Amino acid sequence: MGNTFGHLFRITTFGESHGGGVGVVIDGCPPRLEISAEEIQLELDRRRPGQSKITTPRKEADTCEILSGVFEGKTLGTPISILVRNKDTRPQDYDEMAQKYRPSHADATYDAKYGIRNWQGGGRSSARETIGRVAAGAIAKKILRQVANVEVIGYVKRIKDLEGVVDPDTVTLDQVESNIVRCPDGELAERMIELIEQTGRQGDSIGGVVECVARNVPKGLGEPVFDKLEADIAKAVMSLPASKGFEIGSGFAGTLLTGFEHNDEYYTDENGEIRTVTNRSGGIQGGIANGENIILRVAFKPTATIRKEQKTVTREGEETLLAAKGRHDPCVLPRAVPMVEAMVALVLCDHLLRHHGQCEIL
Amino acid sequence: MGNTFGHLFRITTFGESHGGGVGVVIDGCPPRLEISAEEIQLELDRRRPGQSKITTPRKEADTCEILSGVFEGKTLGTPISILVRNKDTRPQDYDEMAQKYRPSHADATYDAKYGIRNWQGGGRSSARETIGRVAAGAIAKKILRQVANVEVIGYVKRIKDLEGVVDPDTVTLDQVESNIVRCPDGELAERMIELIEQTGRQGDSIGGVVECVARNVPKGLGEPVFDKLEADIAKAVMSLPASKGFEIGSGFAGTLLTGFEHNDEYYTDENGEIRTVTNRSGGIQGGIANGENIILRVAFKPTATIRKEQKTVTREGEETLLAAKGRHDPCVLPRAVPMVEAMVALVLCDHLLRHHGQCEIL
Amino acid sequence: MGNTFGHLFRITTFGESHGGGVGVVIDGCPPRLEISAEEIQLELDRRRPGQSKITTPRKEADTCEILSGVFEGKTLGTPISILVRNKDTRPQDYDEMAQKYRPSHADATYDAKYGIRNWQGGGRSSARETIGRVAAGAIAKKILRQVANVEVIGYVKRIKDLEGVVDPDTVTLDQVESNIVRCPDGELAERMIELIEQTGRQGDSIGGVVECVARNVPKGLGEPVFDKLEADIAKAVMSLPASKGFEIGSGFAGTLLTGFEHNDEYYTDENGEIRTVTNRSGGIQGGIANGENIILRVAFKPTATIRKEQKTVTREGEETLLAAKGRHDPCVLPRAVPMVEAMVALVLCDHLLRHHGQCEIL
């Protein structure tokens, strides 16, 4: 259960880190959208390991194949299935894992839930699962761009205690991609990279915060009650591996203001558009987009897999020590950026179709 | 759309703040559960306005009627529908609202989405909508308690910058209910109440943080990918009015630690149970409960409706001023506590049934 | 579970025959649709018992109240909840039913499933449950009419072995309503009424076939695979009490033709529209409407509740005799007509919104 996401634009991911492969089936995609494997690959390449010196040296080409739903370069309206084969497996790296539970990993909970587990790597809890999300997100982004010129841009806002200065209203994808840590604050990016490298050399890991902005989101997207736009986005990003917190707009800091200080006053702009002076709401009021930029942040914990030795237990409960042998990211943040973008785009695209279906028919 | 929540234990809420009433239909409730309107009313009374000097003086008795699904004091397994009639409406308080958009409220976005709005109060975006959630949550809590002795306890952790000291492992409902602000840190509670009253007198409002703990959650609840337990809880609480942020376990603060510092080492306790020494995971690893206490926090912004005058625009975009006339909470936190508990209980109950359906049948 | 129907235009019904009432929550209704309780009542009156000498003499006014979702005569886009209170209960008629299982009724299976049952009448399996469907169907019909001039007309095609001659392409609602059995073949209608009355006097019951036509259904509604239009309609009508069979277009009789005889050849009509010469497909090809009239039939068994004495067992398995005492329809067909129409309209309306959401956005 729980491998499907979305209501009208709906994706189902499948696959473990070891086995035949990972992928996604996208149901409900509008027909006649031009899309190619190359476009999808671009996003997958932003996600893939081994892309830079601060990500895991595992070489996973992660080449995607579109199995269905696209014909002569256009979507058919039928399910788009995308498959990425698994490669470069080094099962010997994982031998210990058949026995020992990695701290703060899902090994023990999968065993508790299912009574069985593919112990050759993370199995279904591996970050490889996000390949399907990012592939689907590439399509969602294209629909959003085409229908409403929506842009979804994520970036590293903070690595441990190094916090960048970035203006969400103007940041560009080029700026994000200008360095390997994906922090558009260039100077700080250098220090972040240094910190990640140094931490990796120590066999340890660090976390941080990804911020994401969605611009040009049409007013009216979102739903009033359970499927509030911020609720669906919260679920979307909190379902990413290693995420521990979520904020929309003013977030936790907003709780330190009074209502008078916090409220976003309205005005009418030069085009007669109703706007807000400030944007502490983060672009959403009552669960529905108000036309301002949607701004959100996601906290990612330090990578659980580290080379430093830690106490743990075996499947049978015997106490033991474990030092990870595989090749792992000392910091997931740079690769988390396209994942966050994908999840936000999936939510917005689903709500775009839902809104169109219900509210633009009479 | 978006008025249904849950997969197996599934609720649908309905109703606006003004009109016939608000309520909920609960589908999928296990049969033969003893339940009475009185038990449900207990939770509704914790949520209702006018319960103390620091909540809105609106007198809403919020008496619930069970319309279906219960027979001779037991659930039938068929839909339980619960209705609370609307009363004590003072439409004259809302006259201005037909024309003026309240800052940081949903008036403008509802108009943008639907092109129509019940302007006699908050309509569907009113906190009255949460009556249905709290009523359903009372039933979810009872199932959880009966099946697995699960306890779900929320409390005010922080009001503005006043942060209480509370031990989630031992806090009791009695402690929470021992004062009107629902902060079990008694001394601080007094200061919180004072701050809320003072803010209310100034026609302003304040926010804060609710913390919630779920104890005795069976290992194995949750799903691996999109419906991770923390993702579903995030959606659940971020769908509450005025919520701006969510954390599980270490949350945002956890991003300041290294992996070695952050990881929860395993050990085997005196009963042979595999446990974690620390609980930075917040009781969930890989989306699945690990048996430790589930601990989460929700940020609530300061109430948007304030008596202080603010700039805004009319429906037609004309700039104007607005000072709310209705009777409003200067701080939603005390009443948000039962709402958070309800949402957490709804998620856990749904996952309890889902887990049982899939994983305990072979 | 299973009390919700539809994907975008989604209804949830609730209520037992005895207890507070029955009703429906409609989620996803387009906003700004003019609708009144009176319009809904018109359809409910076609469904209600006691409307003529050939239906049960139970007097159920079945007056509906709109609790939410409608404001100043227009839909808000938020959930529309409609409640019909239960009245005129004669629990003494049902005393025996607490103990004895009525043959071909749901008493025994409800007990088997839930281990508990509201034995004061049919409980949830009562035909009163269809009040919510018919109320929601009235709204679905209005949307269909307004958006695409779709007409959904059902009628009694056959009572036992009396089969009427009706042209689905031209039949009108007035013709259907011109007699109490709802068979537009006037002459035969008289004989049908006579047969029903005679059967009722004997304490027995009869069944038959309802045919339903949907005209002006836009080409393209429907989905290719599981949610084929005929599959969703089949589920919709087979979920009505007492239904035992379903046919679309040529149905079972079509299996006696060869492919050459059965295929619907295409031609281009005077407006340049691609049409089929015959309509054995029943307006649907590959699950998707082709613009021809959608024609379907539903078999309804003879009413299970009869005054004639039959063998049965008690809840404890003791063999006994039962002769129903309540007031029951000797034939459900006349009242089934608005139910079939409602279910067909609900499916079409849902697919109208779904198609609009996915296929008319790029």
Next chain:
Amino acid sequence: MGNTFGHLFRITTFGESHGGGVGVVIDGCPPRLEISAEEIQLELDRRRPGQSKITTPRKEADTCEILSGVFEGKTLGTPISILVRNKDTRPQDYDEMAQKYRPSHADATYDAKYGIRNWQGGGRSSARETIGRVAAGAIAKKILRQVANVEVIGYVKRIKDLEGVVDPDTVTLDQVESNIVRCPDGELAERMIELIEQTGRQGDSIGGVVECVARNVPKGLGEPVFDKLEADIAKAVMSLPASKGFEIGSGFAGTLLTGFEHNDEYYTDENGEIRTVTNRSGGIQGGIANGENIILRVAFKPTATIRKEQKTVTREGEETLLAAKGRHDPCVLPRAVPMVEAMVALVLCDHLLRHHGQCEIL
């Protein structure tokens, strides 16, 4: 939309007849079920073309690969994805189809819906889509067998006007598989085969009726209202290509009886089990299984694709003639048998898990 089926045991199929392949993702499968590609292949071989002289001579090996969800021969509880590559395509057979609409096929309606179509064969409307269903059905069957010894057996009941005599209470899979038309009435089977061959030689096609029985279905499976067991089964089988009608139990013929004749009287059998003397209900009362055999019938129209020349139009609406060139089944019935079984098994397995989740937890 509409490519997902089931609630707890949930499948999503993908793929067109031409392109990378077809397949299925199964979510919600209980963990630790022993399953192999070979077991699944057995069912696929019953479905595949070219298996006998009365099916299309297209050689499609339809070899399945399990991509995920199975580890060391057991299900993991995570999504099981199964892929069958497309082969043996002869696009030249389909050249005409790019232009001409095949009568009673989905070519025209897909164009109407999506404005685009993979014209190299049936695309998504091809019977190849059912590969995913049959593969998933093999797993559903195994779960049903293992949990409750449920058997699901389909067979050809009628070919055109040749109706076999089969006892659903005793028929075996061996009897069904004893001849290539899958009719357990051996003598009649010979005549059926002859009729199919003769019809095929004439370039024409025929249809008929598949009957299916499910034995040992636990009492209590099913839901009361929309998801009645017969409603879900109706949808399941009416979503199969070429199906035109559905009956449960007495079906259409039952409408010719009176209630007294039709009702299934109860008795208590030698094991103290409450049973029915007759089974006109077809094993389901009020949407819920009563423990008797579930018996249903599905009408399949004659194959639409025939070599005989017919009138049709081109995509542009120009009138023309078409005689199919590809290799096609003169009768789909023998291959429809495993499809019907699969769909019935999928419904039962989903309801098994749902019932367990809701009703067997307290």
